[in-house]
Amino acid sequence: MKYRMGIMTDFSIGQSLLTIDRLIESAKKTGLEKIVVADDMTISSLIALQKACGESLKAMVGVKFRCYEDGEQAKNTPYFAVKIFPKTELGLQSIFEVLTKANSEDRFYYRARGRLDDLRNLRECVVTSGDFFGVKTAEQVKRVAERLDASCSFYTEIVPVDTPLWDRVNRERLAALDSTKGIVVSYPALYQTTAEADSIPVIKAVCSNTPMSAGYLPRQWVQDFALELDPSKTAKDLEQMCARIGANWTILQKGLDAADFNAEPFYVFEHHAPCLPKMAEDEFGEVVRQCTAGWHKRLFEEHLGYKPDASLLPIYKRRLAYELSVIKKMGFANYFLVVADLVSWSKNNGVKVGCGRGSAGGSLIAFLMGITEIDPIRFNLIFERFINPSRLDLPDVDLDYQSSKRDKVIEYLRARHGDDRVAGISNYTTLASASAFRDTGRVFGLTPLNMTATKLVPKENGISSTLSEAADMVPEIDKLKADYPEVWKHALRFEGVMRSLGQHAAGTVVAGEPLVKRAVVERRAEGNVVNWDKRVVEDYGLIKMDILGLSTLDVLDIAHNYILKRHGLDLDYLKLPLNDPKVLEAFGKGETTAVFQFDSDGMQNLLRRLARGGALTFEDITAATALYRPGPLDSGLTEDYVAIKQGLKAPHYDHPIMKNALASTYGVMVYQEQVMQVSRDVAGFTMAEADRLRKTMGKKLVAEMAKERSRFVAGAVAGYANVTLENGRVQKMHMNTLVKCNDGVFRTLKEAFENGYEAEY
Numbered sequence: 017m018k019y020r021m022g023i024m025t026d027f028s029i030g031q032s033l034l035t036i037d038r039l040i041e042s043a044k045k046t047g048l049e050k051i052v053v054a055d056d057m058t059i060s061s062l063i064a065l066q067k068a069c070g071e072s073l074k075a076m077v078g079v080k081f082r083c084y085e086d087g088e089q090a091k092n093t094p095y096f097a098v099k100i101f102p103k104t105e106l107g108l109q110s111i112f113e114v115l116t117k118a119n120s121e122d123r124f125y126y127r128a129r130g131r132l133d134d135l136r137n138l139r140e141c142v143v144t145s146g147d148f149f150g151v152k153t154a155e156q157v158k159r160v161a162e163r164l165d166a167s168c169s170f171y172t173e174i175v176p177v178d179t180p181l182w183d184r185v186n187r188e189r190l191a192a193l194d195s196t197k198g199i200v201v202s203y204p205a206l207y208q209t210t211a212e213a214d215s216i217p218v219i220k221a222v223c224s225n226t227p228m229s230a231g232y233l234p235r236q237w238v239q240d241f242a243l244e245l246d247p248s249k250t251a252k253d254l255e256q257m258c259a260r261i262g263a264n265w266t267i268l269q270k271g272l273d274a275a276d277f278n279a280e281p282f283y284v285f286e287h288h289a290p291c292l293p294k295m296a297e298d299e300f301g302e303v304v305r306q307c308t309a310g311w312h313k314r315l316f317e318e319h320l321g322y323k324p325d326a327s328l329l330p331i332y333k334r335r336l337a338y339e340l341s342v343i344k345k346m347g348f349a350n351y352f353l354v355v356a357d358l359v360s361w362s363k364n365n366g367v368k369v370g371c372g373r374g375s376a377g378g379s380l381i382a383f384l385m386g387i388t389e390i391d392p393i394r395f396n397l398i399f400e401r402f403i404n405p406s407r408l409d410l411p412d413v414d415l416d417y418q419s420s421k422r423d424k425v426i427e428y429l430r431a432r433h434g435d436d437r438v439a440g441i442s443n444y445t446t447l448a449s450a451s452a453f454r455d456t457g458r459v460f461g462l463t464p465l466n467m468t469a470t471k472l473v474p475k476e477n478g479i480s481s482t483l484s485e486a487a488d489m490v491p492e493i494d495k496l497k498a499d500y501p502e503v504w505k506h507a508l509r510f511e512g513v514m515r516s517l518g519q520h521a522a523g524t525v526v527a528g529e530p531l532v533k534r535a536v537v538e539r540r541a542e543g544n545v546v547n548w549d550k551r552v553v554e555d556y557g558l559i560k561m562d563i564l565g566l567s568t569l570d571v572l573d574i575a576h577n578y579i580l581k582r583h584g585l586d587l588d589y590l591k592l593p594l595n596d597p598k599v600l601e602a603f604g605k606g607e608t609t610a611v612f613q614f615d616s617d618g619m620q621n622l623l624r625r626l627a628r629g630g631a632l633t634f635e636d637i638t639a640a641t642a643l644y645r646p647g648p649l650d651s652g653l654t655e656d657y658v659a660i661k662q663g664l665k666a667p668h669y670d671h672p673i674m675k676n677a678l679a680s681t682y683g684v685m686v687y688q689e690q691v692m693q694v695s696r697d698v699a700g701f702t703m704a705e706a707d708r709l710r711k712t713m714g715k716k717l718v719a720e721m722a723k724e725r726s727r728f729v730a731g732a733v734a735g736y737a738n739v740t741l742e743n744g745r746v747q748k749m750h751m752n753t754l755v756k757c758n759d760g761v762f763r764t765l766k767e768a769f770e771n772g773y774e775a776e777y
Contacts, residue, residue, distance in 0.1 A: 222447075
């Protein structure tokens with residue numbers, strides 16, 4: 017067979033070891049051209065799986081839907097599970113709707129619960145009678161068929177597993193064959209190879225917090241549900257089953273190729289356009305209006321002890337015009353309005369809001385609209401780090417709110433935009449190396465003392481080594497491997513496997529239409545969430561807003577109230593200068609107890625060492641926050657910065673042209689913006705290309721970094737040329753600069769020179 021049906025991934029928590037990477041690896045190894053995946057009451061694997069498949073492998077992704085036959089909320093209520101696959105976008109939306117109902121408060125009981133009548137709401141879907149816990153009797157087959165809309169196709173799924181139960185179920189299903197469109201043969205797959213079969217009860221125990229000694233822990237008798245099986249096995253098992261139950265072999269043979277089933281159209285994911293609330297009739301015009309108002313308020317009054325000189329205003333004007341042109345072209349005006357509305361409401365309703373962190377600080381629009389308190393021109397921040405105009409990446413403003421009042425912010429969003437349009441984001445918790453061993457050891461009865469060595473798993477740049485790598489590097493972990501071989505065996509298989517579902521600590525989506533049109537709305541302890549996690553939620557057009565609760569803002573609010581009560585001074589933190597000598601002196605002495613990000617012993621020591629090189633500056637403090645991280649500490653950049661600050665080393669630039677970007681940090685590359693600036697100055701990258709390089713480096717994508725290296729070297733070799741502009745002024749321009757040639761085509765300056773084109777400068 018070139019297809020395989022019955023696959024479950026680790027999104028069926030505790031039921032499968034097949035991560036998406038392992039599934040694709042084994043499918044390609046086995047020579048499959050199509051995989052049919054249905055997870056238990058979730059369709060969350062759809063986007064990630066189809067994106068990862070590539071051209072040679074197709075994935076039909078659906079859901080195993082549990083139909084409870086009555087409304088009783090009892091543990092032992094009987095159910096059966098059909099599989100539902102979307103044919104079209106409408107079909108997927110109907111699956112979202114039935115799964116959202118199954119997760120609603122009046123349905124959810126230990127797990128999401130669907131009902132037989134929910135099937136009436138399905139449109140443009142393919143439905144099968146299921147495998148594990150599927151439709152069991154001919155009567156149930158007929159009841160399902162009666163409830164399906166004419167746009168849905170219903171197939172009898174035959175599972176040729178040699179057990180009395182499956183023989184009986186298959187016989188019943190064949191008896192009702194006239195109620196379905198045809199037969200499809202399914203062979204469940206839960207792991208890569210048969211050798212891993214004995215780990216299924218263990219992962220069930222881990223995910224359900226059940227000891228392996230428990231007599232009620234389910235264990236599978238059949239242990240050949242591996243994806244990497246000989247394709248001939250399915251045909252052989254089907255033939256033997258046919259003999260056992262006395263079925264018509266000619267009819268069953270059709271199910272092997274499942275020609276009708278495989279001819280069905282199936283939904284293929286495509287990137288969805290952003291979906292945000294409409295905030296104004298002319299949204300871009302409203303952004304311009306707010307920026308104009310902010311221009312007079314922000315640039316003509318002191319802000320954090322700074323007011324730009326009048327001579328700098330043309331720079332601000334050019335920057336604002338550029339940013340506005342980008343957001344107009346990319347259609348992001350409504351995003352800025354949604355965020356600005358939320359920040360404005362918070363400030364006007366007694367909720368402290370942080371100054372803004374991350375890439376949003378590079379936006380002058382965000383500063384003028386009051387979203388951030390950071391002037392990007394003052395601090396040399398780059399807009400393209402926030403929005404890359406060459407790629408439709410959605411903006412992402414990280415804002416801090418008072419931790420004690422964060423719930424009020426969420427309540428406002430729901431009241432403002434509708435409860436059905438605001439939700440949290442799912443978080444998929446996977447087993448890393450140390451947790452894989454600890455969780456496995458726990459269900460086998462090991463104590464925390466037995467597993468102390470797992471704390472020694474090495475990390476590189478915050479990423480843990482695998483258990484196998486750790487055993488080679490750390491003798492204590494190698495001893496764990498020798499002392500507990502059974503636990504070790506299972507733990508190796510569990511690395512990277514999903515363990516539980518949770519909720520992203522800060523991520524919130526706000527949509528311009530009911531969320532059920534774009535996601536399944538699921539239940540968590542903290543409230544409703546969409547089923548997609550932060551990595552794929554934006555692929556479906558749902559914009560993630562990080563609403564972070566920060567207790568430091570509560571401390572600042574308390575301090576403000578104390579000062580007001582004791583001294584009658586209504587202190588405005590945003591009017592305090594950033595170069596107060598007494599404050600900088602205190603930082604230089606390491607007197608930063610309880611100061612956010614500066615209260616650790618290591619950071620206080622770094623500040624004291626920096627102060628030995630002379631009076632500490634605000635720039636030194638900001639550099640310290642970037643340098644006191646695993647990467648700079650491990651690479652020696654932190655020590656270089658300290659030595660140069662103390663006068664023990666001279667600033668060094670690999671090329672004189674890099675001084676423009678690195679002079680403020682003594683030649684040490686500290687910030688991501690400096691990576692972008694250097695790539696532009698040295699190699700002639702556009703800022704959009706520089707942002708791509710920055711992201712590639714940040715994500716440690718080795719293959720992509722090799723490509724970027726080649727482009728960087730080529731650009732550096734191309735170098736600069738002196739060109740004479742129309743006004744007679746001679747200007748130095750990089751050879752990779754795009755220029756408009758006399759034939760109207762844009763080329764690099766290098767291409768124009770080499771091919772004899774005249775360029776319009």
